[in-house]
Amino acid sequence: MKQKIYVPVFGLTVVLAFLISDLVWLNDGYRSAVSSYRQTINQSLVQAKDVELRMRILSLGEKYTTWYTPPVDTSAFVIKTVQTPDTIFKVRVRKDDPTATPKIQQYILSEFLPLNVTHADSLFKQAMLEKLLPVKESYAEYLDLKKNIVLAGNGPETESSGYLESDIDTLDILKTIGVKIYVNVPVTEIIKPLIPQLIISAMLIILALGCLFMLYQTVTANNKR
Numbered sequence: 001m002k003q004k005i006y007v008p009v010f011g012l013t014v015v016l017a018f019l020i021s022d023l024v025w026l027n028d029g030y031r032s033a034v035s036s037y038r039q040t041i042n043q044s045l046v047q048a049k050d051v052e053l054r055m056r057i058l059s060l061g062e063k064y065t066t067w068y069t070p071p072v073d074t075s076a077f078v079i080k081t082v083q084t085p086d087t088i089f090k091v092r093v094r095k096d097d098p099t100a101t102p103k104i105q106q107y108i109l110s111e112f113l114p115l116n117v118t119h120a121d122s123l124f125k126q127a128m129l130e131k132l133l134p135v136k137e138s139y140a141e142y143l144d145l146k147k148n149i150v151l152a153g154n155g156p157e158t159e160s161s162g163y164l165e166s167d168i169d170t171l172d173i174l175k176t177i178g179v180k181i182y183v184n185v186p187v188t189e190i191i192k193p194l195i196p197q198l199i200i201s202a203m204l205i206i207l208a209l210g211c212l213f214m215l216y217q218t219v220t221a222n223n224k225r
Helices: 002-060 100-109 117-130 187-224
Strands: 065-068 077-083 088-094 138-144 149-153 163-165 177-184
Touching: 002 100, 002 117, 002 163, 002 177, 002 187, 077 100, 088 100, 117 138, 117 177
Parallel strands: none
Antiparallel strands: 065 077, 077 088, 138 149, 138 177, 163 177
16 A cells, blocks of 8 residues: 555655746746846947947047156056047057057046937947847936936936846946946847747646646556556
8 A cells, every 4th residue: 555655655755846947947947048138238239339420529520639648667557648629638548458549538528528318228229230140129227326326318217127237347447337237138139049948948848747636546547456
């Protein structure tokens, strides 16, 4: 009698453990898909803000210039001289930092020609489209990182839910301003890469449920004996 009871119970435990492990597998796959999508969002935001910066600089013509002073030694840092229409200042930056110049430019322009959030959002959508991930709804926020406030944004007046957030991209050399993007991502877009995994999981769950049904039939038959 004990054997009749232990066998179905052991089988039930195995099947339930299998179902739980399958659900954990699906959850991990979904989290990985969300992380991958957010990484693409971050990359597209960087691409968009770089293009937006170049377009602002072109609109100014020769109103300001930036350049490196000839380094006097072979150290990792050099002094960058920056000239604006009304001032000149120097900044010490890493010689091999490719972001130094655009960050200085962002700092200079923030005083009189800051980032245009509507334009940046439009460029972001274009960058996502180039990656074959079209975005219908998104908005950008231009942030004061010191005061932790939003300086400008093109989003809805009321707080929206269901939007996937990018990381904050620090714009200037002094880390005082940044930009962030919010994207309305349908669940279907995230689970597209998971379709093969979902099909396999569905088949395994059906198999597990079939095993549970067979165990139920076995227990019922044993109880009738």
